[in-house]
Amino acid sequence: MxxxxxxxxxxxxxxxxxxxxxxxxxxxxxxxxxxxxxxxxxxxxxxxxxxxSKEAILADVLEHLITTPEDPGPADRPAPATPSELEDELRHFARHLLAELVERDYIELARIVVAETPRLPHIGETFRRAVPERALHRARDLLAAARRAELVGDVDLDAAARLFVAPLVIHALLNVMLVAPAEGRPADAFDIDAHVALVLRALSAKERTS
Structure with missing residues (x-):
């Protein structure tokens, strides 16, 4: 199905x-x-x-938290054709991903995975496939389209996807997952505009000649 x-x-x-x-x-x-x-x-x-299996149900719950039907991934959206369109797409993707990463139920499920993985290693693998890998694949697809349109340089797409996604995951880890829940306490702000600008600058930079 x-x-x-x-x-x-x-x-x-x-x-x-x-x-x-x-x-x-x-x-x-x-x-x-x-x-x-x-x-x-x-x-x-x-x-x-x-x-x-029960593992498949967990994978679906986790994946559904990270990619909802109301927010299509890059593969379902028009490929960026200009620098401004690419910047907009990266901002859109980052906003959606970060919102899902700091969503309280997602964080609680992630804590369950961390707690259960030493005893049930396949749960950690299920989580990795359903959540981090999917986010990286989505980022890679978007950046691959940008590279085909010559909006970024000839970069390693896997490394570029990690460069884009990792700071969002780290922000959620440090500011939500490792912080005790508190009613009415919002997560510290993440400057998405600055992040996207920095990533684009890194991906567009020309190689220095020796």
């Missing part, structure tokens, strides 16, 4: 919402597929026709 079909399936939405609630309430390891099915109001057979 592809992503669009899943998002249109009411049973998938019920299972996803139930999983999000139970994982946050009890932790991943303590939640069984039977309890997931009961919380979602579906049969175990229905659950397994949508997801092959």
């Amino acid at each position: 592809d992503r669009d079909t899943m998002d249109d399936d009411p049973k998938v939405r019920q299972i996803r919402a139930a999983a999000r609630t139970l994982f946050l309430r009890h932790g991943y390891a303590e939640v069984s597929t039977a309890s997931l099915a009961k919380e979602a109001g579906v049969s175990k057979e229905t659950l397994y026709t949508r997801y092959p």
Whole structure:
């Protein structure tokens, strides 16, 4: 079942919402597929026709937090054709990604993954594939389109994607994940305009000749 079909399936939405609630309430390891099915109001057979395993449900919950249907990724948006369009796309991407990274439920699920990974290593791998790798792939696709349009130099796209995404992840880590929750306390501001300008300057810089 592809992503669009899943998002249109009411049973998938019920299972996803139930999983999000139970994982946050009890932790991943303590939640069984039977309890997931009961919380979602579906049969175990229905659950397994949508997801092959509990790990797949966790991956979907995490991925859905980082990439929502209301905000299409770079592959679904027109490729930038001018420097200003590229700057706008990078700002759009950074705003959306940062908003998702500092979203409280995402942070709590990330804490669950960190806690469970020593005992269940595949959970960490699931998280890595569903969240950081997807964000890096989206950034790489956008920068690849920019390189084809000669809006950035002939750069290593994987390194460029990491250059763009890593500061956003570090900001979320230092200012939200490692900080005790506090009602009404907003995360410290991240200057997206300055970040995008710095990345573009680095990617557009001409190599110095020796």
